[in-house]
Amino acid sequence: MDLLEYQGKQLFRKHGVPVPEGRPAATVSEVVEAADDLGYPVVIKAQVQIGGRGKAGGIKLANDRLEAQEHADAILRMDIRGFTVHEVYVERASEIDEEYYAAIVFDRSAKQPMAMLSRMGGIEVEEVAERDPEAMRMLHVDPLIGFQDFHGRRLAFESGIAPDTIRPVGAMLGRLYDVFVREDATLVEVNPLLVTKSREVLALDAKVTVDGNALFRHPDVAELRDVSAEDPQERMAKERGLTYVKLDGNVGILGNGAGLVMSTLDVVAQAGGKPANFLDAGGGSKADAISSAVEVILSDDKVTAVLFNIFGGITRCDEVARGLIEAFAQIRPEVPFVVRLDGTNDKAGRALLAEADLPNVHTEATMLGAAEKVVALAG
Amino acid sequence: MAILVDSDTRLCVAGITGREGTFHTLRNRDYGTNVVGGVTPGKGGQDIEGLPVFDTFHAAVEETGANTAMIFVPPRFAADSILEAADAGIGLVIAITEGIPAHDELRVYNHLRRGSARLIGPNCPGILSPGKANVGIIPAQFFKEGNVGLVSRSGTLTYQIGNELAQGGFGNSTIVGIGGDPVPGSSFVDILELFEADPQTELIVMCGEIGGSAEEEAADYIADHVSKPVLAYIAGFTAPPGKTMGHAGAIVSGAKGTAQAKAEALEAKGVRAGRNPTQVAELAAEVLVGASSPDS
Numbered sequence: 001m002d003l004l005e006y007q008g009k010q011l012f013r014k015h016g017v018p019v020p021e022g023r024p025a026a027t028v029s030e031v032v033e034a035a036d037d038l039g040y041p042v043v044i045k046a047q048v049q050i051g052g053r054g055k056a057g058g059i060k061l062a063n064d065r066l067e068a069q070e071h072a073d074a075i076l077r078m079d080i081r082g083f084t085v086h087e088v089y090v091e092r093a094s095e096i097d098e099e100y101y102a103a104i105v106f107d108r109s110a111k112q113p114m115a116m117l118s119r120m121g122g123i124e125v126e127e128v129a130e131r132d133p134e135a136m137r138m139l140h141v142d143p144l145i146g147f148q149d150f151h152g153r154r155l156a157f158e159s160g161i162a163p164d165t166i167r168p169v170g171a172m173l174g175r176l177y178d179v180f181v182r183e184d185a186t187l188v189e190v191n192p193l194l195v196t197k198s199r200e201v202l203a204l205d206a207k208v209t210v211d212g213n214a215l216f217r218h219p220d221v222a223e224l225r226d227v228s229a230e231d232p233q234e235r236m237a238k239e240r241g242l243t244y245v246k247l248d249g250n251v252g253i254l255g256n257g258a259g260l261v262m263s264t265l266d267v268v269a270q271a272g273g274k275p276a277n278f279l280d281a282g283g284g285s286k287a288d289a290i291s292s293a294v295e296v297i298l299s300d301d302k303v304t305a306v307l308f309n310i311f312g313g314i315t316r317c318d319e320v321a322r323g324l325i326e327a328f329a330q331i332r333p334e335v336p337f338v339v340r341l342d343g344t345n346d347k348a349g350r351a352l353l354a355e356a357d358l359p360n361v362h363t364e365a366t367m368l369g370a371a372e373k374v375v376a377l378a379g
Numbered sequence: 380m381a382i383l384v385d386s387d388t389r390l391c392v393a394g395i396t397g398r399e400g401t402f403h404t405l406r407n408r409d410y411g412t413n414v415v416g417g418v419t420p421g422k423g424g425q426d427i428e429g430l431p432v433f434d435t436f437h438a439a440v441e442e443t444g445a446n447t448a449m450i451f452v453p454p455r456f457a458a459d460s461i462l463e464a465a466d467a468g469i470g471l472v473i474a475i476t477e478g479i480p481a482h483d484e485l486r487v488y489n490h491l492r493r494g495s496a497r498l499i500g501p502n503c504p505g506i507l508s509p510g511k512a513n514v515g516i517i518p519a520q521f522f523k524e525g526n527v528g529l530v531s532r533s534g535t536l537t538y539q540i541g542n543e544l545a546q547g548g549f550g551n552s553t554i555v556g557i558g559g560d561p562v563p564g565s566s567f568v569d570i571l572e573l574f575e576a577d578p579q580t581e582l583i584v585m586c587g588e589i590g591g592s593a594e595e596e597a598a599d600y601i602a603d604h605v606s607k608p609v610l611a612y613i614a615g616f617t618a619p620p621g622k623t624m625g626h627a628g629a630i631v632s633g634a635k636g637t638a639q640a641k642a643e644a645l646e647a648k649g650v651r652a653g654r655n656p657t658q659v660a661e662l663a664a665e666v667l668v669g670a671s672s673p674d675s
Contacts, residue, residue, distance in 0.1 A: 106481065108561050108591040108628070111488050126633075143485045184482050186561075213627065214480035216455055243625045247617075258559060258625025259533020259588055262614040266638075267655050269617045278618075280625045311539045313504075313518035343538065344518060367539070368657055 001212050004047040006089040007224050008206030011183050017175045017190075019203050022091030031072035032065055034090040040064055041093040044071045048083040051124075056080045061093060094202060099192035100161055101125065101136075102173055102203075104180040106187065112140045113180060115147065115173055117155040121192035135159070147177035168201040169193065183221065184214030233277070237296045242279060242289070244296060249274025251378045252297040252306035252335075254290075256281050256315045264309040267368055273375035276303045281315075290323025291330060298333055305378035308339040309367055310349075317341040317349030325356045336360040336377040340370035380579040381508035381553045382528070382570075383471060383499070384412070384447065388512045391439045391469070392417040393460040394451030395427055403451065403475075403516050404430065410513040415443035418460075436460075436467035449505070449514050450474040457501060458483035465496035473514050474501035474564070481627070484562035491564065498564025502626065503556035504534035517554060525550020527663060528574035530567060531586035532559050532593075532626070536614060536656065540586060543660035549667060552579040559588070559626025567597035575605050582608050582666050584659060587641055589615035590629045594641040602648040608666050611645045611652040612659045613638040 003011070006024045013019060021038055024047065025031040035042045046058030053059055058080050062068040068090075078085045099122035107114040118136045120128045128135055137159045141147050152170030161169055172193070180188045189207040196202065215222040237244030243258070247265075251273045255261035258280050265275040277300065281293050297306055310320050320341060327333070339361060341349040350363055362377070364370035390407065394400035395417025405428060408414040416431040416439050423434030433439040436448065448464035450457055450472065457476040464472045472491075479501050491498050499506060505515010510524040517534070521542045527549055531537040534556055541554060555570050557563045567585055574580045583605070587594040594613060601609050616638040618624050620631040631637050642652040653659030 106485075106561070109593075109596070111485065111562050113485070142489065143482075144489050181482060184480055186481055211481045213454060213478045214482065217480070245619075245622045245624060247619065255535075257533060257535025258629060259531070259536030259586070259614050260539055262533075262588055262618060262624050262629065263536055263539070263612075263656060265617040266614060270655065275617060278622075278624055311535050311542070313521075313535060313538045314516055342542070343521065366657070368655065 001210050001215070001225060002049045003208045003210065003224060004049065004087070005045065005206050006047060008208035009203070011179050011208060012203055012206055015175050015178045015182065017172060017179065017203050018201060019206070020091050020094050022089055024087050024089050025072070026087050028069055028072040028076065031088060031090055032068050035062060035068040036065065038090060038092045042068060043091045043093050044068065044075060045089045045091060046075050046078060046080060046085040047087040047089055048080050048085055050081050050083050053080060058085065094194055094204065095197040096194060097197050097199070098162065098195040100169065100195070101128065101191045102169070102176060102193045103187070103189040104176050107140065110140055113143055113177070115139050115141055115151060115155060115177065117159045117169070117173065119159050119161045125191070141177065146181070147174050149174065162195065164199055165195055165201055172201060172203070179208070183208070184211045184217060185209060186211050233296060233300050236299060237279070240292050240296065242281065242293050242296060245278040246300065247275050247277055249276045250302050250304045251374055252276045252300070252303040253309070254279045254281055254293055254297060254306070255309040256311065260309065260311055264307065264367070264371070267371040268307065268375060271371040271375040273371070273378055276300055287319055287323035287326050290320055291327035294324070294327040294333070295331060298331065298335070303335060305335050305374050306333070306337045307370060307374040308337065309370060310341050310343070312341070312343030312345060316345045317343060318345040318352055321349035321352040324361070325352065325358065328358050336362065338362045338364055338370050338374040338377065340364045340367060380577050381511055382573040382577050383553060383555065384506045384508050384512040384514050386413070386511050388413055388514065389444055389446045390414045390449060390514055391436065391443065391445035391447070392449045392451060393436070393464065395419060395430065395432060396422050396425070397451060400451035401427055407513050407515070410519050412512040412514060415445050436463045436469065440467045440469060445469060447471045447514060448473065450476055450501070452476060454478035454480070458487050461487050461498060462490065465491055465494060469496060471497050471499070472564070473499045473503070473505050475503060475505060475515055477502040479560065481561050484560060488562050488564060499555065500558040500564060502560040503558030504537065506553060506555050508553045509551050515556065517556065521545055522554060523550040526552055526579060526581040526667070528552045528577065528580035528583045529554040529586070530570040530574070530583070531556055532588050532628070533586060533614065536586055540584065540612065540656045540659055543656055544663055547660055547664045549663060552577060559628050561591065561628040563593070566593050568600045571597060571600060571605055571609070575607060580607065582610070582663060584610045584612070584663060587611065587613045588626065588629050589618050589624065589631050589638050590636045592636065595644040598644040598648040598650060601650055609650050610659055610662050610666065611642070611650050612656060613641045613652060
């Protein structure tokens with residue numbers, strides 16, 4: 001789960017990472033009130049879970065109340081690459097002297113956290129890597145020992161940052177590591193890490209991704225989930241306990257098991273079709289879960305045909321067939337279905353479907369055959 | 380032969396008294412796996428259809444000589460349970476549980492690799508050595524004994540490919556589900572090493588998916604250390620970046636971890652990669668018919 005900047009900064013404050021003073025606001029009058037309190041100049045920053053806010057006009061400096069009003073009015077409700085701005089963060093403006101980059105990332109390959117520091121900040125990390133790969137210093141941290149002072153010192157000295165910032169930047173890295181571990185984050189990124197004219201070291205931005213599997217340990221963070229930013233189908237699926245990812249095609253997909261569903265998307269694409277979604281109905285799917293999943297798939301009105309690809313292990317094909325029959329009784333889909341049932345109780349499942357004689361439901365024996373059929377029917 | 384689980388396996392199940400734990404433990408026993416008991420704190424002294432329940436792994440090991448653990452407890456207790464099994468001296472821990480926090484997995488991984496216990500999973504379907512032992516939730520009825528070693532990040536996809544192989548008349552030495560999480564206890568490389576050393580295994584099929592770099596690392600390892608033929612399948616060519624595709628570890632981050640890059644890395648090292656499960660089964664038939672005839 002990606003946090004908004006101001007939510008990340010709340011976690012930063014909690015763990016002693018220095019950040020500029022600021023507060024979130026959802027209306028123009030809230031922005032003005034916050035700005036008056038903080039004192040001008042302030043920066044008004046769109047809160048969206050996507051990069052490139054600045055370039056899109058989502059970050060503006062306001063020198064007085066009138067400008068604060070103007071910018072708030074322009075930024076609130078603005079669309080940034082498909083994300084509507086519902087909130088802004090009003091922050092006391094900082095006088096920028098230098099910009100660095102710092103991050104703690106989850107290195108899957110080494111299976112250890114990795115701390116990163118660069119004296120080049122305020123630009124995309126990829127750009128740094130291109131311009132000067134040596135500028136990015138990286139260090140793995142043994143998770144059983146944790147971040148030590150020497151880690152911070154070593155990164156700070158090796159990165160070539162200004163000598164007077166070595167101590168505070170090293171300390172900030174340690175605090176960022178605390179956020180990473182104690183908040184169960186999989187990414188903590190500060191870009192830019194700011195050195196002000198008065199040589200103060202501050203986290204000017206905060207990008208924090210927390211592990212959804214660990215939210216039971218963090219009820220405060222779990223509450224931050226921004227339901228309004230989610231796709232309506234994805235929200236509906238989540239409420240029903242289904243694993244669903246919306247895609248932009250027209251072939252609705254249901255399968256059991258993440259790997260098999262991914263593979264199903266691939267064979268549909270290979271057959272010339274465009275998948276509308278990823279939906280894993282899970283192991284041991286019962287009839288009601290199947291009919292509930294059909295509703296989610298069909299709530300996307302771009303869907304012109306649906307493919308069921310089931311390999312029954314724990315899942316029983318007769319249960320899937322019953323679920324489909326139930327779904328047809330309740331919602332009478334208007335689009336064709338192609339159903340491939342294989343594995344546990346597959347014959348019973350196919351027999352049930354044949355007996356029910358559902359309108360516009362085609363059964364196929366193989367995964368590839370089913371993919372070709374559904375692509376032909378989807379048009 | 381076969382790898383990891385066989386007739387020497389003495390299995391103890393954490394979470395044996397839970398609904399799923401009981402169901403799959405008994406299924407494993409029915410298959411012929413030597414299940415010696417289970418662990419549920421506070422329920423020591425009870426039994427599940429004749430299988431003794433212990434309060435701790437230490438007591439279970441002392442009483443039964445268990446050498447393999449299967450973890451079936453809910454995610455928030457799973458890391459603790461894995462560490463307990465290892466601490467009690469169990470050499471092979473197979474974790475089925477899905478949804479364990481990534482930082483828990485990180486601590487467990489870094490601790491275990493300093494000792495002697497091997498972890499398979501979490502978030503995996505387990506291990507099946509057809510005709511010998513089944514530990515986990517793999518539906519054994521689709522597989523028979525043979526010479527293909529199968530290692531996979533996905534459960535149902537393994538069944539799909541295994542079934543296509545079986546229809547072609549081929550069987551498996553061992554099927555290992557390494558799981559779909561970001562920090563698996565064992566990687567493709569760990570399992571490839573075991574298959575390479577296993578006399579029963581003549582062909583290795585590895586089934587990967589988007590996210591991370593385990594497949595790329597496997598490609599390098601195969602080039603340097605594996606003499607047996609290896610085939611691969613990668614799922615997720617159509618997965619958009621930044622979206623978790625069901626498995627916690629299945630995510631393309633920026634331009635990293637794509638199926639295309641993985642397939643290319645493997646092919647660059649001479650590993651043939653099928654573009655769908657059927658193609659992999661066809662490639663397997665091609666390799667095996669040259670080496671030894673299928674038995675049907």
